[in-house]
Amino acid sequence: MSKSAELKARKAAAVPGGVATKGIYVVKAENSELWDADGRRYIDFAAGIAVLNTGHRHPEVMAAVAKQAECFAHTCFHVAPYESYVRLAERLNSLAPGDFAKKTLFLSSGAEAVENAIKIARYYTKRSAVIAFSGGFHGRTLMTMALTGKVMPYKRGFGPFPAEVYHAQFPQPYRGITTEQSLADLDRLFHGDVDPKAVAAIVIEPVQGEGGFNVAPFEFLRALRRLCDEHGIVLIADEVQGGIARTGKMFSIEHAGVVPDLITVAKGLGGGFPLSGVTGRAAIMDAAHPGGLGGTYGGNPISIAAAHAVLDVIDSEGLCARAARVGQKMQSRLQSLAKEHPCIGDVRGLGAMVAFELVKNPATKEPDPELTTSILAHAEKRGLILLSCGTEANVVRLLAPLTIPDAVLEEGLNILSSALKDALGIESARAVA
Ligand SMILES: Cc1ncc(COP(=O)(O)O)c(C=O)c1O
Numbered sequence: 343m344s345k346s347a348e349l350k351a352r353k354a355a356a357v358p359g360g361v362a363t364k365g366i367y368v369v370k371a372e373n374s375e376l377w378d379a380d381g382r383r384y385i386d387f388a389a390g391i392a393v394l395n396t397g398h399r400h401p402e403v404m405a406a407v408a409k410q411a412e413c414f415a416h417t418c419f420h421v422a423p424y425e426s427y428v429r430l431a432e433r434l435n436s437l438a439p440g441d442f443a444k445k446t447l448f449l450s451s452g453a454e455a456v457e458n459a460i461k462i463a464r465y466y467t468k469r470s471a472v473i474a475f476s477g478g479f480h481g482r483t484l485m486t487m488a489l490t491g492k493v494m495p496y497k498r499g500f501g502p503f504p505a506e507v508y509h510a511q512f513p514q515p516y517r518g519i520t521t522e523q524s525l526a527d528l529d530r531l532f533h534g535d536v537d538p539k540a541v542a543a544i545v546i547e548p549v550q551g552e553g554g555f556n557v558a559p560f561e562f563l564r565a566l567r568r569l570c571d572e573h574g575i576v577l578i579a580d581e582v583q584g585g586i587a588r589t590g591k592m593f594s595i596e597h598a599g600v601v602p603d604l605i606t607v608a609k610g611l612g613g614g615f616p617l618s619g620v621t622g623r624a625a626i627m628d629a630a631h632p633g634g635l636g637g638t639y640g641g642n643p644i645s646i647a648a649a650h651a652v653l654d655v656i657d658s659e660g661l662c663a664r665a666a667r668v669g670q671k672m673q674s675r676l677q678s679l680a681k682e683h684p685c686i687g688d689v690r691g692l693g694a695m696v697a698f699e700l701v702k703n704p705a706t707k708e709p710d711p712e713l714t715t716s717i718l719a720h721a722e723k724r725g726l727i728l729l730s731c732g733t734e735a736n737v738v739r740l741l742a743p744l745t746i747p748d749a750v751l752e753e754g755l756n757i758l759s760s761a762l763k764d765a766l767g768i769e770s771a772r773a774v775a
Contacts, residue, residue, distance in 0.1 A: 345379035362495070366727065371398035374746035374754075376727075385754040388727045389741045392551065392583045392695075395610035395665075396655045397745035403613040403651040410647035419448070419641045427641045430649055431619075437592050437653075438621045440601040445627035448619045448641030452582035452608035453481025455618035456545065458635060459604045460485060462620065463543035463576035466629035471541045473531065473575075475512040477553030477733050480545065480580055489545060492553055492733045508536050512550060513562050516688040516699065517707070521562040528569065538573035543604075548595040551583030554732035555690060555697035555739050560598035567600050576626060577602045582618070583695075586610030587656045587744060590666035590693030597692060613652040617645035661744045665694040668751060672696040672740050675755045679762060685713060697731065697739040709734035713765055720761035726754050728761075 349367040367379040374397055376384050389395065396403060410426075419427055431446035438444055447462075449455050460472055472489065480486040482496065488503035490496050491512070497503070511527040513519050532538045544566055550556040570577040579602035584594035588610060595602055603626055608618030616639075620627070656662065673689060676698050680686035687701035700717070702708040714736045721728045731739045740758075742751060 349379060364722065364727070366722070373397035373399075374743045374750050383725055384722075385726050385742075385750055385757065387740050387742045387754055387758075388729045389743050390614065391609070391729065392588060392741050393609045393612070394614055394743045395587055395661065395745075396613045396652050397743035398614070400613060400651070400655055400745065402655050403648050406647040406651035407615065407644055410644050413643075415644055416639070416642060418638055420636055424643055424646075426643060426646045426650065430641075430646050430653075431621075433650075433653055434607070434619060434621045438605055439593065439596055440623070443624035444621055445624045446619050446621040447627065447635055448617060448646070449637060450616045450618060450639045450642070450645075451481070452606065452618050453483045453486040454637070454640075455582065455606035455608055455620050456480045456486050456489065456578075456580055457483055459545070459578045459580075459606050459620045459622075460489075460543060461635070462604065462622070462626060462630060463578065465634070466626045467542040467574065467576060469540050469542040471506045471508065471536045473508050473510055473528070473536075473541055473544045475546055475550075476509055477512050477514075477550050477556060478509075478545075478547055478580075479550070479552035480547075480582075490552075494735075496552075506536075512546075512553065512556060513559050514556050515559070516690070521559045521565070524562060525565055538569075538575065541573065541575045543576040543578050544570060545578040545580055547580045547582075547584060548593075548598065549584040549589060549692050549695055551695075551739075552731050554699065554737040555695055557690060557692050558598075560600075563595060563598040563600045567602075570603070576604060578604045578606065580606050582606055582608040584692070586652070587661045587665055588693060588741075589695050590662050590669065592656070592662065594692060594695075611649050611652060612645045613648045613655075615642075615645035615648040617642065617649055659745065662693075665744045668694040668742060668744060668746065669696050671748075671751060672742075672755065675759070679759055683762065683766065685710060685766065691740075694742065694744055695739075697737045699732065699737045701736070709736035711735040714738060716765035717758075717761050720764035721757060724757045724761055724764075726757040726761065728758070 370377045434446045435444035474489040476491040478491040480489040488507040511524045513521050513524040579595045585607045604622035676689040684704045686698050688699040700710040700713045702710045731737045
């Protein structure tokens with residue numbers, strides 16, 4: 343029995359089945375590659391689900407963490423605060439779009455950031471309703487499950503969910519849902535379900551992650567900004583997956599030139615260490631009473647040290663520009679695969695957040711989740727880690743570290759192309775033993 347098979351059996355016996363995993367038991371990782379318990383090498387196109395924008399174990403991140411560990415590992419910011427937390431807040435306040443005073447609160451997970459953004463918006467507006475979007479994903483806690491617009495695997499069996507959450511259609515040009523239709527859907531909500539004057543917040547991922555890498559049309563984001571201004575609603579951009587240089591800008595909403603009131607970040611910020619945050623207008627962020635926000639681990643000093651190094655590396659290595667180049671390479675390879683293989687119905691993305699959608703028939707656009715699963719399995723056999731997404735589980739997403747060397751990116755794309763052929767039963771010219 344291989345070590346991986348043995349670990350798989352132990353995991354099945356010791357860990358709840360609800361915690362789904364791949365079968366790759368990692369023992370070592372470096373930049374865009376990792377090695378499993380049986381010594382197999384993998385190219386990582388998952389990056390810990392968009393966390394490792396700066397790659398596995400970036401030397402500067404590791405050095406910052408080691409240095410911080412020499413001083414103190416935890417005090418709880420509420421008990422004994424530290425300068426590095428304040429300085430990271432100052433950095434995010436100046437990086438976030440908007441020419442106004444901002445403040446930042448740190449937490450540990452993406453879901454916690456979204457939960458807190460909603461708490462803050464409710465406190466400030468003294469309203470309770472929240473609008474989110476179909477296909478959106480905001481986490482696995484109760485409120486964020488309610489906000490999430492994707493039933494499987496996130497919502498089934500876990501209700502009832504908190505009340506006063508409404509969903510509107512996210513625009514999806516490939517599926518014929520236009521910006522106008524999505525705006526009409528919001529109008530329907532405002533007339534049929536919830537008074538806009540009772541809405542505390544609209545929360546949107548400018549590029550949906552789990553929902554299938556759907557890029558919100560920029561005019562849609564601008565229209566949301568206008569609606570929020572008209573009705574006194576707080577606009578929250580959930581940048582947990584799309585933020586921190588992933589799309590070629592520090593925050594994905596910057597592509598649209600839209601300034602949200604609050605931004606949630608996590609994943610890429612900590613470079614592999616758990617850290618999330620809410621950044622936004624000082625007047626809104628300051629609404630809640632002392633003690634109403636925070637948590638034992640929020641803004642853990644080790645994670646904060648890692649985040650300072652991550653921001654330094656993004657700057658010194660030009661990772662925003664690099665994200666755009668990595669994304670172009672991915673898109674052009676996928677576009678040429680799409681010309682050869684009609685099962686690829688759509689190729690989309692922003693910066694290095696790139697995906698392709700698999701369909702049984704390009705005319706009917708019937709989703710093909712089986713082919714998607716098969717591509718992932720073949721890629722894994724050939725040494726490439728890929729993730730799926732989409733409400734119909736028929737989208738393959740590419741989330742390589744932004745620091746991936748060109749040769750490794752090329753190798754990964756070659757494996758992807760072979761895995762697609764394997765899954766379609768086509769003899770592959772690049773077949774490996
Ligand atoms: C857009 C978005 N928001 C929130 C979350 C939840 O983050 P976490 O898993 O850290 O709680 C995720 C996680 O994938 C996400 O993609």
